[in-house]
Amino acid sequence: MKIPNPYESKHYKKLFVIPLLLLLASAYLIFVSPGITSGIDLRGGLLVTVYSDSAVDVGAVKQALAARYPDADVSPFENPTGRGVEIQLPVDEALVRAEESLTLVHTLDVNLTRSEVELAFWQQNASNATALANAQAKANAASSALLAAAGKVLAESGSNKVLPQDAHEAAALADNEFTAAKQGYRDGLIAAVSGAVQVRSSSFKEIGASLSKFFVSKTQEVVLWAFLLSGIIIFFIFRSPAPSLAVFLGAFSDISITMGAMALFGISLSLASIAALLMLIGFSLDTDVLLTVRIMKRKEDTAPKRALEAMKVAIMMNLTSMAAFGVLSVLGYWLQIPTYTQIGLVAFIGGGIVDFVATWCTNAPLVLWFVERKEKKMHPAQ
Numbered sequence: 456m457k458i459p460n461p462y463e464s465k466h467y468k469k470l471f472v473i474p475l476l477l478l479l480a481s482a483y484l485i486f487v488s489p490g491i492t493s494g495i496d497l498r499g500g501l502l503v504t505v506y507s508d509s510a511v512d513v514g515a516v517k518q519a520l521a522a523r524y525p526d527a528d529v530s531p532f533e534n535p536t537g538r539g540v541e542i543q544l545p546v547d548e549a550l551v552r553a554e555e556s557l558t559l560v561h562t563l564d565v566n567l568t569r570s571e572v573e574l575a576f577w578q579q580n581a582s583n584a585t586a587l588a589n590a591q592a593k594a595n596a597a598s599s600a601l602l603a604a605a606g607k608v609l610a611e612s613g614s615n616k617v618l619p620q621d622a623h624e625a626a627a628l629a630d631n632e633f634t635a636a637k638q639g640y641r642d643g644l645i646a647a648v649s650g651a652v653q654v655r656s657s658s659f660k661e662i663g664a665s666l667s668k669f670f671v672s673k674t675q676e677v678v679l680w681a682f683l684l685s686g687i688i689i690f691f692i693f694r695s696p697a698p699s700l701a702v703f704l705g706a707f708s709d710i711s712i713t714m715g716a717m718a719l720f721g722i723s724l725s726l727a728s729i730a731a732l733l734m735l736i737g738f739s740l741d742t743d744v745l746l747t748v749r750i751m752k753r754k755e756d757t758a759p760k761r762a763l764e765a766m767k768v769a770i771m772m773n774l775t776s777m778a779a780f781g782v783l784s785v786l787g788y789w790l791q792i793p794t795y796t797q798i799g800l801v802a803f804i805g806g807g808i809v810d811f812v813a814t815w816c817t818n819a820p821l822v823l824w825f826v827e828r829k830e831k832k833m834h835p836a837q
Contacts, residue, residue, distance in 0.1 A: 458767065462763065467823065470819070474812055478712060481711050490718060497724060497726070500544055502659070503544070504658045505540050505541075507539045507652050507654060511531050511652050516648060522647075524544060527543070556607045560629050563604055571594055604629075612629075682706070686699065698821075716809065730798060731798045731805070745768060773806070776803075
């Protein structure tokens with residue numbers, strides 16, 4: 456079967472319209488409607504997996520959780536390991552504040568211990584009254600700060616226990632009460648679910664607000680460095696800004712359009728899907744470099760014909776990627792492994808479908824246009 460060569464037409468630059476429209480649609484889907492959702496590892500929260508031996512009524516589970524957990528997101532599953540429901544809950548603000556206060560308690564407890572060691576030293580060496588007084592004042596201040604922080608933890612944890620006068624005992628009580636409040640939150644959740652479904656076993660995955668913020672900041676750094684280093688390497692290979700820019704735009708289009716598809720199909724932005732998006736940079740660079748090398752480095756036939764030959768090779772690469780990651784996504788869905796499902800779906804969409812559009816409708820016309828202008832400068836009479 457002979458594939459028609461779109462690059463031999465004088466209107467090949469109009470291929471830009473396809474990725475441009477897809478980019479505009481993706482921007483709308485990501486930032487306006489429906490919007491791309493963040494996974495629990497980026498926004499923080501609690502993921503509860505409940506296994507049951509009986510059929511699960513999702514409506515009944517939602518109704519059972521409505522009073523105490525109105526923001527719960529319930530979804531059923533069934534796989535070879537069993538059946539049940541997954542419940543996603545946002546971060547409990549009271550527990551988050553209590554955890555932040557508890558972190559301060561731990562820091563102040565260490566500071567108080569150091570102050571007490573310093574005070575004991577000057578008590579044994581009473582020759583310096585000023586140093587002893589300073590050490591005593593420092594220990595008293597550290598004790599007062601620790602008692603205040605521990606009292607705050609008890610209040611935020613909903614505890615009615617009386618705060619001990621000893622600062623170290625107060626710190627230990629704050630730790631215990633926070634743990635009890637956290638466990639009580641989970642026990643209440645399981646108790647509510649048990650009213651609607653027979654619970655065989657359950658598991659919890661919790662991402663705190665501080666950890667999720669750390670994930671977001673590190674993810675931004677990784678994406679930035681990935682683009683920056685890729686751009687440097689591509690410029691070093693071709694030593695020309697135009698093809699380097701084309702490769703960069705191809706990778707950018709690949710990721711942006713894929714994120715639009717994620718918003719459209721409800722695939723959340725998580726550490727797993729971000730890993731797959733970073734893989735798309737590699738996929739895009741692979742096909743873009745293949746195209747650019749074929750057009751700019753080789754001399755047989757014409758540039759449009761070399762572009763078509765590169766496209767034939769890239770089609771096989773895209774189909775191979777789609778087959779591999781399609782199997783991974785189906786396997787992940789069947790076994791209820793969200794990480795496999797998200798990586799497989801994102802790589803299937805971006806590494807197969809979107810990469811083809813981004814490379815052959817963005818990168819190829821740019822490189823061909825660059826070669827065309829270069830040839831006209833070298834042979835102005837033609």
